[in-house]
Amino acid sequence: MPWKGEKNPYLVWLSEIILQQTRVEQGWPYFERFREKYPKVEDLADAPEDEVMKLWEGLGYYSRARNLHFTAKYIAKEFKGVFPKTYEEILSLKGVGPYTASAIASFAYGLPHAVVDGNVYRVLSRCFGIDTPIDSTKGKKEFNQLADELLNRKKPGEYNQAIIDFGATHCMPKNPMCGDCELQAICVAFKEGKQGVLPVKEKKIKKRTRYFQYLIVESPDGLLLHKRVEKDIWQNLYEFPVQETEKILETSELIEEDLFLALAPGGKELLQAVSRPFQQMLSHQKIIAVFWEISLSKTPDYDKEKYLLVERENLSKFAFPKIIDRYLQDKSLYLKMI
DNA sequence: AAGACGGGGTT
DNA sequence: AACCCAGTCTT
Numbered sequence A: 001m002p003w004k005g006e007k008n009p010y011l012v013w014l015s016e017i018i019l020q021q022t023r024v025e026q027g028w029p030y031f032e033r034f035r036e037k038y039p040k041v042e043d044l045a046d047a048p049e050d051e052v053m054k055l056w057e058g059l060g061y062y063s064r065a066r067n068l069h070f071t072a073k074y075i076a077k078e079f080k081g082v083f084p085k086t087y088e089e090i091l092s093l094k095g096v097g098p099y100t101a102s103a104i105a106s107f108a109y110g111l112p113h114a115v116v117d118g119n120v121y122r123v124l125s126r127c128f129g130i131d132t133p134i135d136s137t138k139g140k141k142e143f144n145q146l147a148d149e150l151l152n153r154k155k156p157g158e159y160n161q162a163i164i165d166f167g168a169t170h171c172m173p174k175n176p177m178c179g180d181c182e183l184q185a186i187c188v189a190f191k192e193g194k195q196g197v198l199p200v201k202e203k204k205i206k207k208r209t210r211y212f213q214y215l216i217v218e219s220p221d222g223l224l225l226h227k228r229v230e231k232d233i234w235q236n237l238y239e240f241p242v243q244e245t246e247k248i249l250e251t252s253e254l255i256e257e258d259l260f261l262a263l264a265p266g267g268k269e270l271l272q273a274v275s276r277p278f279q280q281m282l283s284h285q286k287i288i289a290v291f292w293e294i295s296l297s298k299t300p301d302y303d304k305e306k307y308l309l310v311e312r313e314n315l316s317k318f319a320f321p322k323i324i325d326r327y328l329q330d331k332s333l334y335l336k337m338i
Numbered sequence B: 001a002a003g004a005c006g007g008g009g010t011t
Numbered sequence C: 001a002a003c004c005c006a007g008t009c010t011t
Helices: A009-018 A024-037 A041-046 A049-056 A063-078 A087-091 A098-109 A118-128 A137-150 A156-169 A188-192 A258-263 A312-317 A322-334
Strands: A208-219 A222-227 A242-245 A271-274 A278-281 A285-295 A307-310
Touching (some): A009 A098, A024 A049, A041 A063, A049 A063, A307 A312
Parallel strands (some): A208 A285
Antiparallel strands (some): A208 A222, A222 A307, A278 A285
16 A cells, blocks of 8 residues: 555544545545645645545545544644544544544554454454454444454554455455465364355445436526535535435426426526436435536526526536536536427 | 445455 | 445434
8 A cells, every 4th residue: 555654643544534435446546636735734724625525526425524624623723733642532533433543543653452444354253253243332342352352562553454454455355365365274264164154244224216306507607506515415515406306307397396496487498408317326325316407598596595606617626426527527428408 | 223424346 | 236345423
């Protein structure tokens, strides 16, 4: 990894936040861009939030970016830019949980705290043949205690790095490399052929489907955007004016919707084109979005609290959810005249 | 204790 | 389509 052996707590923190629930290959370029743009925690603290969100655009789990920015400001102000040095203080930072606190404490300061992430759960459950569900309170306790017992207290950072690397490159979820494994002789899962069932997870998530009707309201002055501030997905990202519906709509149904009535009082003749349905899977939701293009000769009377008027060439300055980014990327290919 | 929160790669 | 990823926060 590019940051292996990194001792700068700010950079360790930054990389660990980026890598939460994120593969190294996906997070790496983001880490490089953040490190380049914000070399020190004060640089991040001084940045406008929209800029941070834009840099995070496409990485997902956007609360990480909001908490990252919040914590940078907190460290800059309350700690004069000096990263806290005790496990308890690190753990108290917003966006930093047990895993990240242990990672920072051990990598940056050599403190004896064992990391327990997805890799560690996998390695330990297989090696010791533990079938306690890793997403249960009992399982978390059990694995944390075991990890703590196993930790090399002389070199906690190296130990933590090693077990994570081993899980990521050798003891993988599917088709682990058991034939070429140092732990074959002691691995319970190998002995009993349980690699495929360990680790055990008990909860499975169910997805709900949501339908978003996006209105691309364009006038000579620009087009309307909305910042998602409500407690929902994509908080603090931007989007077009949206109406959520129970299903995919026909044109005749769209023009009856409140949002359309409010922003396109001229009626359906203003409708220029409609996109194909775009689809995106989130961790708990399936999103289906349709984009309706509305062309106005004059900007409508819109709610200034809710929407902002943006010129077309400034669109790229805003951070959008992936599904909107995809629409913007190939919109010319999919728009259909009405 | 359970649910919510993104996006992408692998199988 | 299901699973998983260098997890955390809210309810």
